[in-house]
Amino acid sequence: MGVSPGIGHGPAYVLTASVPEPPPGQSYPEGEADREKTRALAALRQVAGALEVRGDQAGGEARDILQAQALMAEDPGLIVGVKSLIDHGLAAPRAVYEAFGKYREMLKNVGGYLGERVADLDDIRDRVIATLDGTPMPGVPTQAERPFVLIARDLAPADTALLSKDVVAAFVTEEGGPTSHTAILARAMGVPAVVACAGATTIARDAIVLVDGTTGEVRLEPTDHEVTTAVSAQTAREAAVRSVRGPGRTKDGHPVPLxxxxxxxxxxxxxxxxxxxxxxxxxxxxxxxxxxxxxxxxxxxxxxxxxxxxxxxxxxxxxxxxxxxxxxxxxxxxxxxxxxxxxxxxxxxxxxxxxxxxxxxxxxxxxxxxxxxxxxxxxxxxxxxxxxxxxxxxxxxxxxxxxxxxxxxxxxxxxxxxxxxxxxxxxxxxxxxxxxxxxxxxxxxxxxxxxxxxxxxxxxxxxxxxxxxxxxxxxxxxxxxxxxxxxxxxxxxxxxxxxxxxxxxxxxxxxxxxxxxxxxxxxxxxxxxxxxxxxxxxxxxxxxxxxxxxxxxxx
Incomplete structure (x- = not known):
């Protein structure tokens, strides 16, 4: 499904790394419950603060989205859930994982606009767990010698908020829809994007990919002629479109307000x-x-x-x-x-x-x-x-x-x-x-x-x-x-x-x-x-x- 129009091409950057799931039943030493709660709350606050800072840096729609994510990280109901799971013997990382899991299933079952917020929850969860475990934080390079096509199962706003057209040529995700944050931010950035592209993460890293964000077509290893043709058509289309001004109307003057x-x-x-x-x-x-x-x-x-x-x-x-x-x-x-x-x-x-x-x-x-x-x-x-x-x-x-x-x-x-x-x-x-x-x-x-x-x-x-x-x-x-x-x-x-x-x-x-x-x-x-x-x-x-x-x- 094409969700942000335009043509983008470049080497594939496949985002597959994720924060490992804490082991089921992961516990803490006896008598350390209060310490685990303190660790969990500190990690939630740290992630919320980092999301707010990143949102302020990005500005625009990205700022609003990341501020909403920061509020998710400090949701009172979530915090109560984490504390309760720790009281039942789970270590902070596993408690966070399971507390987020309950919200995740609720949103996933609802579907639609709220269902597409699952990726946001997963990202917050992974950032909190990475903070607790001291593992590398999820992320995407914000600099590149050549703009790449970013491919992922799904993308969280924090991954994409600070990217620019100089770094990313297009987005392709296996999940998501027209109201996913990938779609919203791609349109705001003016970067072509295709979502719901099954099997996209099987594309080999650095394989050349041509993305049409209007039709939803993702083409592997296009010929130079195919790239040139697609880019030329897009350039001509943009020039022709920019030349038309004023209210919506047909060639013979019939008004169609836009x-x-x-x-x-x-x-x-x-x-x-x-x-x-x-x-x-x-x-x-x-x-x-x-x-x-x-x-x-x-x-x-x-x-x-x-x-x-x-x-x-x-x-x-x-x-x-x-x-x-x-x-x-x-x-x-x-x-x-x-x-x-x-x-x-x-x-x-x-x-x-x-x-x-x-x-x-x-x-x-x-x-x-x-x-x-x-x-x-x-x-x-x-x-x-x-x-x-x-x-x-x-x-x-x-x-x-x-x-x-x-x-x-x-x-x-x-x-x-x-x-x-x-x-x-x-x-x-x-x-x-x-x-x-x-x-x-x-x-x-x-x-x-x-x-x-x-x-x-x-x-x-x-x-x-x-x-x-x-x-x-x-x-x-x-x-x-x-x-x-x-x-x-x-x-x-x-x-x-x-x-x-x-x-x-x-x-x-x-x-x-x-x-x-x-x-x-x-x-x-x-x-x-x-x-x-x-x-x-x-x-x-x-x-x-x-x-x-x-x-x-x-x-």
Whole structure:
């Protein structure tokens, strides 16, 4: 899976070393329990401090991520667990290993965004154990004669935070996903990255590797001609993309506003730098994660206002709290464990169970919008029926929020979008979850990744149904799934009638250039051709054949 676009090539640096696991049952001399506790706490504090220092050196997103890791290292519940295990006779290294193991399994079982934090826990654990045992600390060289392709089972933020494009040409990992910290930091650094590449660590050290962070292709021992061709295409693509400025529109002037997906104020600078015209998806759940209570109304209001103030005259679409499934909250949970959380009480369904949390969030949004020059839209996730859309719209209007919309990410909502449009002022299509539910394929199961290909014609049919219903009812319908960041798909979505496209900031320039190189008629023909195909591969090929202007962009 390509998670950070671009071409990178160089010798492989395979990161396989790890801190040895302390022996099971490792104990300490009788009467030394207090000493072991002191050692363990000192090591946890030392690692937390080192992570904070490294974060301050790195700055940007890396600083925020490493500060969060430092808080993990000093989590009160973890410390209690370590002390308890020492009281039961385990030496400090083994106690740390087992205490982290309990948290690790919890996150791994949850999957999704939180599941991808397992690598962070493993890294903290290994650093604490290395500190206790006096063994070498895990790490990656921060200098090199030639930029290398860093290959690992997974990478922790502390390994990559201080790297630069002068040292690393690309990242390749066997694990991880689009929200792993490898992906997040690679995009921030502008370094190509591919994750979920099975068998990558079997690549021989110093073997030459060519990485395409857009397509996800990792090629071993490429010929000089293959490298030259790939690099030349990338250079031409970057030059062509940089030459296009201004708002999103097709070659013949049809407007397609290009918006950014953000998780908070920290994402605003990249969005503005890449020419975002507004925000199409503000993921507010990141305000609520890792807390025992909901954030205060003042804290929420400040976070929302910062995004609104960044886009005066533009549009900002906020998704209300999408808790549950892969984003569980300690203070907001179903009454009993669910056998399949992805099909359980999440998103709007949890809001209906905890109306006071929704009321607080809507009140904070209304306060933030008061006097703002940006146009605020508030949308609910996981809406399945017209009745749910009406309930949410009524709640928004009662809170003083006039523009209430819904996410179209459940097939039932796409199929009955005409009914939902009577109550929702706008739609936003979330292609990731829409694919998960349309194909009965858990998005966290790697073996089913082929069913999450956004080029599946059945998925395009559902998108077309929602867009058409919105148009027939005079409603706007944007797309905020990451499929919009594919320049070819972006043209197809415009051809289907999407009124805006929202994506990670780094994808905006290429999409802007692709639209500017294609007429609306070409986009519409590409959309018809893609829907008429049988397989995802043929759908993309058929669409591409109807978009001749993309050849000049190297797409």
């Amino acid at each position: 918006l950014a997906n953000v998780g908070g104020p920290a994402d605003l600078d990249p969005a503005l730098a890449n020419g975002a015209e507004g925000v199409g998806l503000y993921r507010t759940e990141f305000l609520f994660l890792d807390r025992d209570t909901a954030p205060s109304l003042e804290e929420q209001e400040d976070a929302y206002r910062a995004v609104l103030e960044a886009f005066p005259g533009g549009k900002v679409v906020v998704r209300t709290l999408d808790a549950g499934a892969d984003k569980p909250l300690r203070f907001l949970a179903p009454p009993a464990p669910e056998p399949n959380p992805a099909l359980g009480e999440r998103g709007l369904r949890l809001f209906r169970r905890f109306p006071e949390v929704m009321a607080g969030q809507l009140a904070a949004l209304a306060a933030a919008a008061d006097g703002a020059e940006a146009e605020l839209g508030v949308m609910a996730p996981m809406v399945a029926t017209a009745d749910e859309a009406r309930w949410f719209a009524d709640a928004c209007h009662a809170a003083g929020l006039p523009r209430a919309g819904v996410m179209i990410e459940i097939p039932a909502a796409a199929l009955r979008a005409d009914s939902i449009a009577r109550f929702a002022e706008f739609f936003s299509i979330g292609t990731n979850d829409l694919a998960q539910y349309a194909f009965a394929a858990d998005r966290q199961v790697g073996a089913l990744s082929a069913l999450h290909d956004p080029w599946n014609p059945a998925l395009l049919d559902l998108i077309a149904a929602a867009v058409t219903a919105a148009s027939d009812n005079g409603r706007e319908c944007g797309v905020c799934g990451e499929s919009a960041a594919d320049p070819v798909m972006a043209c197809v979505l415009a051809g289907l009638g999407a009124t805006s496209l929202s994506m990670s900031a780094i994808g905006l320039p290429a999409v802007r250039a692709a639209l500017a190189a294609s007429t609306l008629d070409e986009c519409q023909r590409a959309a018809v051709a893609a829907r008429g195909a049988v397989t995802p591969r043929h759908a993309r090929a058929e669409a591409r054949s109807n978009l001749p202007g993309l050849a000049g962009l190297g797409l």
